[in-house]
Amino acid sequence: MRSVYSKKISLNQQYVIGISIILLAFFTSYFFQDFMGYKVVALIxxxxxxxxxxxxxxxxxxVCALLSALILNFFFIPPFYTFKINSAEDLLLFIMYLLIAMINGVLTIKIRQFEDKKRDEEEKEKTIALYNTLLNSLSHELRTPISTIIGSVDTIVINEEKLSKEIIQSLYDEIATAGHRLNRQVENLLNMSRLDAGMLKPTFDWVDVNELIFKVINENTEKPDDPQVFFEANENVDLVLIDGGFLEMILYNLIHNAIRHTPKNSNILVLSNYNDGRLIIDISDNGFGFPKDEINRVFDKFYKISGTATGGTGLGLSIVKGFTEALNGKIILENIQIGGAHFHIEIPAQRSTLEMEENE
Structure with missing residues (x-):
């Protein structure tokens, strides 16, 4: 735990509070001095x-150490209400107290400073490790689409007259796919930075959740051999008062993560519902699931499950959790017994009563 001093309390405030603590100890001891000797007071x-x-x-x-020593001498060491000390034993006690108080104060501060320095070094090492992980991930995740774009453009420019329209269109499609991939990674990085800074605030509006889910599914199913995503619209969640951008980012990263990390022949099921003032979304698959010893870390920034394919920045699920919590919701991950993973999301939201009024 960091000291109060590290929280920018001014020096004058430290003097006032410190002296107040010593005076509080003095008054407490003074009223009970009949029940304890000045040696106990010295300890207090x-x-x-x-x-x-x-x-x-x-x-x-x-200053507090010196003040406490003077108080001990003046009020508790005979003769009282004077700084004079008659007994050699009392004089030795006073000198020892003053030295111990000073040394104890200095040593405590030095230990605290050492612990703070050690903690700063550990935090710095963790930060460097995180950035190294991020840079290593980005070196692959950004280089691949950039190489695809550059290679496709060079091919079109150099061999445009020799290439058929179908090949040129295919190259344009690869450029578009790589561009979307780059844009997605940049958005993830920006969103994580905004979440860390507390800059993202939800803006609520009426959102057709079914339409939004269909949109996200279509954006993610780019290849014919991608896992199949199944979703059936639920009339209970047609219009919900929520931040559509936040919800889209949550759905996009979850569905994209499921498609990316499940076998090609697997299925992904998306369910939506509304119950007790909450929007409920369940996304499950019949893939391999998550290792039990790592399931509690999948929402950490830059964390990637061991043994997974290269690529990705490890930001997707941490962004999902960040946006869910920004909407005052919660997300739960669990493995399915027969195989696969299940994400369960609950977000407090208001549902439109328009359809119910029309039915009445």
Whole structure:
């Protein structure tokens, strides 16, 4: 846990709060001094100094240590209400207390600073590891479509007169597919950055959920040998008050992820429903599912399941979770016993009552 000082509390505030802590310890001890000797009071004041050392910087702590020593001397070491000390034992106690309070404060601060530095180094290492993972993923995920675009354009420019219209059209289709792939990766990166910064705020409007699901399915089924996606419109979710862009991003990444990571002969089932003030979407497949020991990490940024095909940035499912939570919803992933994975999403939403009024 980071110290309060690291949260930009001003130095003056640290002095005021620190002195207040020492005074609180003093008043507490003063009212109960009949039940405890000044040696116990010394321990209480030392505890107060230790508390300030845990949360403040060094100079306020040293001031608190000195103040506590003066309070101990003036109010609790005989003769009372004077800084004079008659007994050599009491003088030794006072000197030892002052030294221990100062040393304890400084050592506590040094330990705290060391822990903060260590934590910063660990966070920095994690950040570097994340960026390395991202760069490694992008080096493949971006290079492939860029190479496709450059290669197709070069082929058309150099051999345009020799190529048939069908071949040229095929090359244009490859350019379009590669362009969409690039655009998708850039959108994922931008969306993740906006989610991390808290910049994305939902804008609610009436959305035809069935139409949106059909649109996302059509955008994802680009190849004839892609897994089949089955969806049947549900009249209960024709019009729902929700952020259509957020919902589209959730559906797109889930369906794209299912198509990308399930065998070609597998099936993907999409279901939608509305119940108890919530939009419910279920996406399941009959593929291989997720490894049990990794299923809790699939929503982490840049995390990719071990043994999966190369490519992808590992952002898709983390974006799904981020957008779902931005809509105050929740997402649950579980493996299906007979094989495959099941994503269950619940999002609070208002449903249009237009059709019900017309029926009445």
């Amino acid at each position: 004041l030392l505890l107060a100094v230790s508390l300030t050392a845990v949360i403040f910087s060094i100079f306020p702590v040293l």
